[in-house]
Amino acid sequence: MTLLEITDLTVRIGGKTVVDGVSFALEAGERLGMIGESGSGKSLTALAAIGLLPEEATVTGSVRLHGRELLGLPDRALAKIRGEQLAMVFQEPMTALNPLMRIGKQLAEPLRLHRGLSRGAARARAIELADKVGLPDPDRIVRAFPHQLSGGQRQRVGIAIALACEPAVLIADEPTTALDVTVQAEILALLRDLVDEQGASLLFITHDLAVLSSVVSGLVVLADGKLVERTDIAALAHGRHDPHTAELLRAARAAAFPTPGDPDAGS
Amino acid sequence: MIRYLLRRTVLLLVSLFVASVLIFLLLRLLPGDVATTIGGLRATPGQLATIRANLGLDRPLTAQYGSWLVGVLHGDFGRSQLTGVSVTAELDRKLQVTAPLVGGGIVVALLLAVPFGILAALRHRSGLGGGISAIAQLGIAVPTFWLGLVLVLLFAVELRVLPAQGFPVDGWQSPGVALRSLILPWLALGLSEGAVLLRFVRSAVLDVLSADYLRTARAKGRTRIGALLTHGLRNAALPVTSVLGLQIAGLIVGAVVVEQVFALPGVGTMLLSDVGNRDLVKVQGEVLVISAAVLVISFLIDITHRAIDPRLREAG
Amino acid sequence: MTVLRALWHKPTGIFGMVVLLGLVLASVVSWMWTPFDPTATDPDHAWLLPFANGHLLGTDRLGHDQFSQLLAGSRETLLTAILAMLIAGVVGILLALAATVTPRWIGATVVQLIDILIAFPVLLLAMILAAVYGGSTTTAVVAIGIGFGVNVARVARGEINAVRGTDYVLAAQACGASTGRIVRRHLLPNIAPTLIVQLSLTMALAVLAEAALTYLGYGTSPNTPSWGGMLAEQQAYLAARPLLVIWPGLAVVVTVLGLNLLGDALREATDPRLRDVS
Numbered sequence: 001m002t003l004l005e006i007t008d009l010t011v012r013i014g015g016k017t018v019v020d021g022v023s024f025a026l027e028a029g030e031r032l033g034m035i036g037e038s039g040s041g042k043s044l045t046a047l048a049a050i051g052l053l054p055e056e057a058t059v060t061g062s063v064r065l066h067g068r069e070l071l072g073l074p075d076r077a078l079a080k081i082r083g084e085q086l087a088m089v090f091q092e093p094m095t096a097l098n099p100l101m102r103i104g105k106q107l108a109e110p111l112r113l114h115r116g117l118s119r120g121a122a123r124a125r126a127i128e129l130a131d132k133v134g135l136p137d138p139d140r141i142v143r144a145f146p147h148q149l150s151g152g153q154r155q156r157v158g159i160a161i162a163l164a165c166e167p168a169v170l171i172a173d174e175p176t177t178a179l180d181v182t183v184q185a186e187i188l189a190l191l192r193d194l195v196d197e198q199g200a201s202l203l204f205i206t207h208d209l210a211v212l213s214s215v216v217s218g219l220v221v222l223a224d225g226k227l228v229e230r231t232d233i234a235a236l237a238h239g240r241h242d243p244h245t246a247e248l249l250r251a252a253r254a255a256a257f258p259t260p261g262d263p264d265a266g267s
Numbered sequence: 268m269i270r271y272l273l274r275r276t277v278l279l280l281v282s283l284f285v286a287s288v289l290i291f292l293l294l295r296l297l298p299g300d301v302a303t304t305i306g307g308l309r310a311t312p313g314q315l316a317t318i319r320a321n322l323g324l325d326r327p328l329t330a331q332y333g334s335w336l337v338g339v340l341h342g343d344f345g346r347s348q349l350t351g352v353s354v355t356a357e358l359d360r361k362l363q364v365t366a367p368l369v370g371g372g373i374v375v376a377l378l379l380a381v382p383f384g385i386l387a388a389l390r391h392r393s394g395l396g397g398g399i400s401a402i403a404q405l406g407i408a409v410p411t412f413w414l415g416l417v418l419v420l421l422f423a424v425e426l427r428v429l430p431a432q433g434f435p436v437d438g439w440q441s442p443g444v445a446l447r448s449l450i451l452p453w454l455a456l457g458l459s460e461g462a463v464l465l466r467f468v469r470s471a472v473l474d475v476l477s478a479d480y481l482r483t484a485r486a487k488g489r490t491r492i493g494a495l496l497t498h499g500l501r502n503a504a505l506p507v508t509s510v511l512g513l514q515i516a517g518l519i520v521g522a523v524v525v526e527q528v529f530a531l532p533g534v535g536t537m538l539l540s541d542v543g544n545r546d547l548v549k550v551q552g553e554v555l556v557i558s559a560a561v562l563v564i565s566f567l568i569d570i571t572h573r574a575i576d577p578r579l580r581e582a583g
Numbered sequence: 584m585t586v587l588r589a590l591w592h593k594p595t596g597i598f599g600m601v602v603l604l605g606l607v608l609a610s611v612v613s614w615m616w617t618p619f620d621p622t623a624t625d626p627d628h629a630w631l632l633p634f635a636n637g638h639l640l641g642t643d644r645l646g647h648d649q650f651s652q653l654l655a656g657s658r659e660t661l662l663t664a665i666l667a668m669l670i671a672g673v674v675g676i677l678l679a680l681a682a683t684v685t686p687r688w689i690g691a692t693v694v695q696l697i698d699i700l701i702a703f704p705v706l707l708l709a710m711i712l713a714a715v716y717g718g719s720t721t722t723a724v725v726a727i728g729i730g731f732g733v734n735v736a737r738v739a740r741g742e743i744n745a746v747r748g749t750d751y752v753l754a755a756q757a758c759g760a761s762t763g764r765i766v767r768r769h770l771l772p773n774i775a776p777t778l779i780v781q782l783s784l785t786m787a788l789a790v791l792a793e794a795a796l797t798y799l800g801y802g803t804s805p806n807t808p809s810w811g812g813m814l815a816e817q818q819a820y821l822a823a824r825p826l827l828v829i830w831p832g833l834a835v836v837v838t839v840l841g842l843n844l845l846g847d848a849l850r851e852a853t854d855p856r857l858r859d860v861s
Contacts, residue, residue, distance in 0.1 A: 052482055055392060075490050083488035090486075095479035098498045099578060113488040145577045161487060282699060293711055408787070408840035410794050413832040416818060424822045431821075513701065520704040524795055528818075539799065542710060554707070561702055 001028045003201050004049065004086075004169050009061035011044050011053065011225075019044050020225040021061075026169065031195065031202040033212040033233075035248060036222035042205045043091075045222070046171045049203075050088050051078045065169065084114040087162035089191075091174040093154035097146040103130070103157055104142025110164040129160040133190060152183035156190065163194055170195060171203045176211060188215055209236075209252035221245045268580055271573055279566045286558045287339070291332050294547050294554075335551065344552035349544055354552045357537065362556075363438055365533035368452055369522050375457020376464055376518070384468025388476060389492070391469070400469065406462025411521045415455035415528035422451060432530040452525045460518050467510045468503070475499040505576055512568035516561045589852035596848030602841020606664075609657035619648035621655040621808045630824065640830050643817060649830055655808035656831065659797075660790055660838060663724055667789035668782050670728025675735025676771075676778070682736070683743045684762055684770075697736050705730030705792055713801035720793075723802040727792045731785045738781050742774040776853035780846050787842035794835050810834050 004026040011019035019041040026032050036042050047053045049063050051070060063070040065086055070078065082088075087110075090096045097106060107129055108122035117125065123142070130138035133156040146154060155175060162170055172191060176184040192215050195202045204216050212219060213233050221229040223244040231241070236249060310318075319325050338345055344354035383399050390396035423431035429451055435444045475481060476495065484494035523535030530536075534553055541549040573579050590596030618637065619625075625646030633641045640649035682693040709726035716722050746752060752769050796802035797811025805812050810831040817827035 050486060052485055054477075079485070079488050079490045079493070081488075082486050088486045090479065090483060092479055096483045098480040098484070098502070100501050100576065101498065109484070109489075110487045147578050158483070161483070285699070404843065405836070405840060408791075408836045408843060410791055410798075410832070410835055410839075412795060412798055413814065413828075413835065416814070416821060416828050416832070420821060420825050420828070424825065516702050516704040520706040523706070524799065527799060539710070542713075554711075557707070558703075561704070565702055 002026070003028050003066065004203070005062070005064040005067075006045070006049060007062040007064075009045060009048055009059070009063065011041070011048050011057055011059045013044075013054070013057045018225050019048065019059075022222070022225070022227045024220050024227060024230060026201050026203055028168075028201060029199060030218065031192075031204065031216040033216035033219035034203060034205045034222060035209060035212060035219055036207065036244070037248075038207055039224075040222040041225040042207075042222050043173050046088065046173050046203065046205055050082060050086055050171060052088075080114075083110040083162075083167070084165045085167050086169045087165070087167040087171070089155075089158050089162045089170070089172045089175045092178050093151045093158060094178070096158055097154055099146050101145075102142065103144050103146065103149070106146075107142065107157065107160055107164065110161060114165050125164070129164055130157075132194070133157070133160040134186075135160075151179050152187060155179060155183075155187055159187075159191060159194065163198060163200070166198050167200060169201045169203065171205070173205045174207070175204075177206065177208070184211070191215065207248075208255075209248050210256060221248070268573065271580075272570065275566060275569060279562060282562050283559055286562065287336065287555055288332070290551055290554050290558065291335065292328075294550055295328065335548075339552075339555070344555075345548045347546055347549050349546045349549075354549050357549070358534065358552060358556060360438070361532060361534045361537050364434055364531050365522060365526070365535060368449060368456065368525065368531065368533060369519060371449060371453040372456030372460060372518060372522060372525075375453050376460035379458060379461030380464035380468050384465045385472050385495075387465065387469040388472035389495070391473060399465070403462045403465040403469075406458065407466070409459065409462075411455055411459040412524045412528050414459055415451065415525055418451045418455055419528075434531050448529070448531070452529045452531060455528070456518070456521050456525050459521060460514060463514060463517075464507070464510065468507055471503040471506045472499065474506075475503045478502070501575065505572065508568050508572055508575075512565045515564045515568075519557060519561060586849070586852050590845075590848050593848045593851065595844040596852065599841045599843075599845025599848055602838060603845060606657055606661050606838060606841075609654050610661045613651075613654040613658055617648075617651035617654050619651045621647065621651040622806070623647070633826070641824070641826060643824070643827055644820060649813075649827065652808045652813055653810070653830055653834055656810045656813060656834070659720065659803050659807060659809040660793065660835075663720065663727070663793040664786040664789050664842070666724045667727040667731065667793075668786045670725065671732040671735050671785045671789075672778065672782050674729055674732025675739050675781075678733065678736035679739035679743055680766065682740050683747065684766060694740070697733055697740070700733045701737060703730070703733075705788075706795060709792070709796050710799075710801050713796075718796075718801040718804070720803045720807070723793055723796045724789075727789045727796075730792075731788055735778070735781050735785065739774055739778060742777050743770055746770055746773045776849075780850045780853065783842060783846035783849055787839045787846065790835060790839050790842065 002025045006025070007023045009019055009022045010017065022041070022045055024032075034042050034045070044053065044057075048057075048059050049070070051073070053059060059071060061071065065081065070081070073081075097103075104123055104126045107126035108117070108119070111117045111122045111125050112119070126142050127138045130141055135141050135153060135156055141149070141153075146157075149157070159175070175191065176187050179187060188211065191202075191204075202216070204212065206212055216233065218230070218232040220227055221231075221242060221244055223242075229242040229245050231245070236245075241249070316325075324331075335345060342355060344358060346353055347357070383403075387396045387399040387403070391400075419431045422429045430444075430448050434448045435441045439445050472495070476491075476499065478499075481494050481499055484498045485491065489497065522533070523538065525531070526533040526535040527539070534556065538550065538553045538557075541553065590600060618639065623646075625642065625648075627646065628636055628638070628642055629644055629646045631638050631642040633639060635641065638648050638650065640653065642648055678693060678697060682690050682697065684690075685693070705727055708730050709723055712722040712726045713719075746769065752765060755765050755769060793802055793809075794811040794814070797809050798815045800815065802811060803809040805816070813831040814828060817824070817831075821828055
């Protein structure tokens with residue numbers, strides 16, 4: 001069953017076409033990767049899907065969730081869907097959380113919005129969620145402020161917030177890019193396990209092919225705003241690919257097995 | 268937080284002390300002295316010397332400052348060198364005009380700046396937002412005293428609904444008249460300051476609207492306005508309160524000017540005439556009170572800042 | 584200069600430049616000629632409405648030609664704006680340098696001083712100076728210059744600190760360049776754009792402050808034509824001839840608006856440009 005169907009999505013900002021006729025579908029339970037260099041339009045495609053593009057952007061095309069058209073819906077209708085059926089984890093844990101609000105309150109927010117939980121019930125759930133994403137000392141951490149947490153911990157909070165209402169579709173926009181290498185693997189594992197457990201579909205965005213291989217099965221490749229290839233991880237090892245895909249593959253291999261003189265080698 | 272409170276209070280007291288010394292010294296530089304004003308042009312040097320001795324002007328500076336300071340700490344600002352009237356009593360009477368004037372001015376300014384600043388930010392890409400910005404831009408170019416004159420022209424001269432000048436002689440014993448006398452001054456002061464504040468509110472809200480955490484809030488299921496109200500306003504309040512602190516000094520001085528325009532018997536008008544008369548003791552007291560008000564308000568705003576922003580509390 | 588060209592493309596920039604040029608033009612012209620002598624009284628032609636008898640904006644109680652007074656007054660305005668701006672600039676840069684490139688304890692003291700002085704109202708300073716030395720354009724300009732100079736210092740200090748950490752400054756220091764050389768060749772040129780914006784905004788504030796001071800009687804002497812002076816004088820006749828109060832007020836509003844818009848346009852024109860270059 002197709003959960004999320006994106007057809008001919010085009011985004012224009014300031015006269016430039018940054019996403020150009022992108023079309024793909026996300027099936028129920030599928031884990032799809034979206035890969036491309038920075039500037040290829042990956043994040044903007046995701047933001048267009050969830051309706052959180054910057055004000056100056058114009059968008060045409062179609063985004064259907066459970067068959068329902070999302071583009072053009074008024075803010076109030078979209079707000080009901082966001083966080084409940086369609087959720088997102090963002091790239092920058094340092095700025096994604098409100099610095100003046102306690103963690104527990106931010107965790108509880110989607111539950112109070114969509115499930116109508118009372119403050120006490122939501123707080124209890126928030127502690128459970130904190131525990132579920134592996135945060136230490138959940139009772140204490142819900143009373144903490146974001147600046148008291150590490151980057152990895154904040155990203156766990158971000159994931160907990162996104163999965164709080166068990167959405168059908170989760171979009172993860174480069175969730176590990178801003179994190180230390182040592183923390184990345186943990187967060188990826190966490191994401192994979194929770195998505196499996198809830199049976200959600202995942203759209204995972206990144207520029208790093210090596211990261212994708214442990215999380216997704218299929219992938220789409222974006223370059224200059226266009227979708228240039230749709231394939232899966234298994235097929236990457238052989239067969240002919242789009243030159244952009246090949247380049248990404250080469251970069252990933254070089255990073256994994258560095259040879260002297262290769263510009264992509266080394267971190 | 269307690270440690271910061273203590274440190275900040277100490278800073279406040281030190282600033283007050285420094286201010287009092289500066290004021291005292293600066294005024295001693297005034298050429299021409301009260302003795303001549305009291306004694307008249309034909310007073311002999313001997314008579315002037317007697318007058319000075321009576322006023323204690325022949326004592327060393329530190330002694331003069333010392334006795335003044337002691338008096339102030341007891342709430343006694345001394346006596347006018349010219350009229351002998353108690354400075355504290357005079358200040359008390361005039362503050363009954365100036366304090367409500369400044370207070371009301373702040374209220375009007377906030378009532379204008381906050382809602383319209385937020386609106387200008389929310390609709391910044393449309394004609395409404397641009398229009399509000401343009402009017403605010405115009406507003407900051409308008410001198411406060413001229414705005415006062417225009418308001419008098421409109422409401423007192425043309426429409427005849429409000430008094431052009433003055434304040435009832437018995438002060439707040441006639442509350443109705445007193446209030447009516449303050450309406451135009453409140454508008455003049457508040458609209459002027461409000462225009463300046465509006466631009467800051469707008470820019471603070473714009474910053475918040477484009478912040479990542481607001482996007483996260485919307486991704487959770489908040490509408491744009493809902494996210495702004497629950498997450499944004501507290502964050503926007505931070506830079507706005509900072510600016511408010513800086514603007515307070517301007518507001519108080521604006522009150523002095525407004526008092527002139529509307530002939531209100533407040534601390535400002537009293538200050539201006541006392542400076543002209545070289546009545547040192549009165550001027551000292553008045554300037555000290557004004558400076559103290561500015562310092563205390565900025566102290567309060569610092570504390571509020573600290574209370575709102577948890578990140579500052581750790582910094583110590 | 585490319586900055587000027589960029590300004591020309593913005594409506595705010597154009598308006599600002601037009602106002603500034605207009606002010607300069609009015610000052611220069613009034614120096615040599617005005618329709619009537621601004622200080623000459625003409626009791627026979629008092630209270631005239633605009634356009635009567637060649638008086639473009641009418642006359643007041645004593646027959647002073649308002650248009651000529653407005654023209655002549657522009658000189659005071661321009662003078663105050665430029666002088667105050669220059670003083671503010673010098674004071675600001677010196678204070679900022681004192682706060683940044685000096686040994687730690689001097690710098691820290693200066694920073695505290697700046698913070699305390701910033702809260703001190705400019706008008707109050709001007710009134711005190713006027714009380715001590717007698718009110719005049721000079722005391723007003725000096726007070727305004729020092730008062731706003733402290734604000735400029737705060738901004739300049741922030742900018743200097745930002746530039747100090749950059750690689751090329753560190754490299755220059757490593758090469759043994761003297762402080763003076765670093766200040767001259769690296770710090771000042773890089774904070775220049777921000778400073779220019781601040782100074783143009785200071786000019787706007789100076790015009791406002793001078794008008795208020797003169798209105799109160801603490802600025803330019805009543806004998807010299809000035810916009811604030813006109814307002815002080817005509818206030819008494821508000822009911823009889825409201826227009827007399829409107830003209831000088833509008834002049835102030837337009838001038839301050841123009842200078843503010845110029846400052847804003849300068850900010851937009853210089854900001855991204857410099858980020859690209861460095």
